[in-house]
Amino acid sequence: MKAPAKINLFLRVTGRRPDGFHELVSLMCPVALYDNLTLTPAKQGIHVICGHPDVPEDASNLADRAARLFMETAIHESFPSVSGLTIQIDKKIPVGAGLGGGSSDAAAVLTALNRHRGYPLSTAALMELAGRLGADVPFFIQGGAALATGIGDRLEPFSHLTSWTALLVYPNVAVSTAWVYKNLNLRLTKDEKKLRKFHFKGRFFNVAEHLVNDLEPVTAKAFPVIEEIKRLLLAHGAAGAMMSGSGSTVFGLFETPGRAKSAYSALCDNQRSQNWTLYVADLLIHRPVIA
Structure with missing residues (x-):
């Protein structure tokens, strides 16, 4: 299975719920940067x-949890169960980078097991399982660009997005999403929102106008490299640049793959001197067609 990364093209935090989770509005899109997963039946247990080095190989791994949840549900629903499974992850998506790699891996496991067992679970049932694992996991089950609301669990396919190529720059800094939200000043975010509120209904996404991420100031204050990368991407032709999710990956959007590759070449010196990792990846704006 190929598990794609994602970027947040728009992220507004609209409030905090009594349970501590934050309400948000986010436009998310998968990109063509993949973890590769190989699932092999085993006699017993999940392995x-x-x-x-930063990916756990125990039950704390989200892919492991996804497999266990699917098997428990299959048994409960009297479907044929898988007795055991080995999950091999070839990790290409950086860890703690704001690109959703762990959530995508979990979604890939759920999708693969459901297909392998002859689709015992409906799409709705699979999405419900995904939601129990994390707010981003249903997004990867659905595929394509989507507008997420609530805590990120309410999804609506977004068709008003044109093709772009992204240059992703990961400064090799892992960021804790929980830490970012803990340090978010929601009052200042709301004040700014009065000036820059964007309604997505029926409107095409405009890079120059609508790249917004409420979490970026929090991460950038702790890691000034975020702003440095944004400046470099814009200086080398990006139509817009922004941090994805809680960071630390920064992306620039380019009108053509050629322009993105030219910027990649120009930034390679920084990659070598500062230990950055760069990726060129097209936006996967359409939902995949599953046979």
């Missing part, structure tokens, strides 16, 4: 294998 995760991944060579990345």
